[in-house]
Amino acid sequence: MDYLLYFILLALLAEIIGTVGGFGSSMLFVPIAGYFLDFHSVLGVTALYHLSSNISKIYFFREGFDKKLIINMGLASVIFVIIGALLSKYFPSKTLEILLAIFLISLSLVLLIFKSIKVKPTQSNSIVGGMLSGFVAGLLGTGGAIRGITMAAFNLKTTVFIATSAVIDLAIDLSRSVVYSYNGFVHKDDLYLIPILLVVSIIGTFIGKKILEKLSEEQFKSTVLVLILLTGCITLGKFMF
Numbered sequence: 001m002d003y004l005l006y007f008i009l010l011a012l013l014a015e016i017i018g019t020v021g022g023f024g025s026s027m028l029f030v031p032i033a034g035y036f037l038d039f040h041s042v043l044g045v046t047a048l049y050h051l052s053s054n055i056s057k058i059y060f061f062r063e064g065f066d067k068k069l070i071i072n073m074g075l076a077s078v079i080f081v082i083i084g085a086l087l088s089k090y091f092p093s094k095t096l097e098i099l100l101a102i103f104l105i106s107l108s109l110v111l112l113i114f115k116s117i118k119v120k121p122t123q124s125n126s127i128v129g130g131m132l133s134g135f136v137a138g139l140l141g142t143g144g145a146i147r148g149i150t151m152a153a154f155n156l157k158t159t160v161f162i163a164t165s166a167v168i169d170l171a172i173d174l175s176r177s178v179v180y181s182y183n184g185f186v187h188k189d190d191l192y193l194i195p196i197l198l199v200v201s202i203i204g205t206f207i208g209k210k211i212l213e214k215l216s217e218e219q220f221k222s223t224v225l226v227l228i229l230l231t232g233c234i235t236l237g238k239f240m241f
Contacts (some may be wrong), residue, residue, distance in 0.1 A: 007036050007193075008200060009198065015053060015204025017227065020211050024144030024169060025053055025204070027228055031100060031235045037190065039093035039100075043085075043141045043176075044185035047155070048194050050173040053201035057166035060072075061159045062211050069154060072123055074168045076130030081172045084138025085179035091132055091139075096240055100140045104232030106144050108225045114220075119153040126150060130168070143227075146168065158212060175229070221238050 010032045011025075018025030026046055033042040088096060119125050127148025137143030147168065151161060180186055 003036065004196075007033070008196060011049070011197060011200045015074075016208045016209055016211070018053075018144070019057065019205050019208025021225075024050075024142065024148075024165070025201070026050060026142035027104070027145055028231055029143040031097075031104065031231045034097055034235065035102075039097045040088075040183070041187055041190055042184045043088060043096075043117070044180045044187065045193055045197075046141045046171050047177040047180050048186065049190075049201065050169060051177065052163055052194075052198040053083050054166040054170040054173060055207065056202045056205040057162055058170070060205050061163040063159045064068040064163065066154065066156060066160060066164045069151065070167050072126040073130035073133075073150065074171050076127045077134030077143075077147070077168055077172050078175045080131045080134035081138035081143075081176050082179055083178040084135040084140075085183070086138075088180075088185075089183040094195040094239065096140060096174055097235060100233045101236035101239075103136065103140060104228055105236065107228035108232065111145075111149075112225050112229070113223065118149050121155070125153065132237070134172055138179070156157055160165050174192050234235075 014028035014032060017027045017028055021027075029049070030042055030046055033045060037045065043192055091099075119129065129147060133143035133147035133150070135143070136146060144165070147165060151165060156164065177186070
């Protein structure tokens with residue numbers, strides 16, 4: 001019971017932070033869930049969890065979508081998330097977890113040090129961003145930060161940004177859920193977590209939306225990046241000590 005309570009509270013925290021920070025909940029949920037489940041199971045649970053998480057975001061931030069970005073990034077993301085998800089079957093859980101830790105540490109450091117990093121708002125960059133975010137999401141379980149960096153170039157209103165990202169992510173999660181099921185990553189013993197995480201995603205998204213009404217995204221983002229950096233370091237530390 002204590003295990004389940006801790007898991008739920010950490011998932012709720014990841015959902016709130018992911019909503020406010022604009023990175024998506026998987027940036028924190030995937031490494032956190034790795035302390036409770038083997039990494040291949042984490043990939044399966046995360047994909048199913050994200051389906052409800054993104055539906056919640058689409059509902060709460062439904063003021064508008066950027067259709068052009070959904071098409072350009074979405075199609076590229078879906079193709080490459082399938083490739084990444086298929087490849088994940090051929091890597092041991094430990095290897096994927098180490099790769100995830102390195103990815104989290106590297107990305108958070110780059111964004112903390114080079115705060116003014118920008119991507120030009122071109123169609124080709126949106127497609128490349130979709131390819132990279134989709135591939136990393138399929139292989140390691142989280143690619144929202146890459147998508148966030150790319151989408152930030154288009155100066156979208158916060159609500160439009162979150163809703164557009166959620167629509168793209170929903171397509172990604174539907175695609176990788178099928179592949180992860182085929183890979184054998186979705187286990188019957190873990191399915192009881194899905195309705196619990198559905199409720200968590202709705203509550204977390206609602207709380208995140210309320211926080212966004214009080215704070216700007218920039219005020220929160222540095223704190224989120226530090227937390228992601230620490231999470232990556234702790235995850236990597238599991239295999240070094």
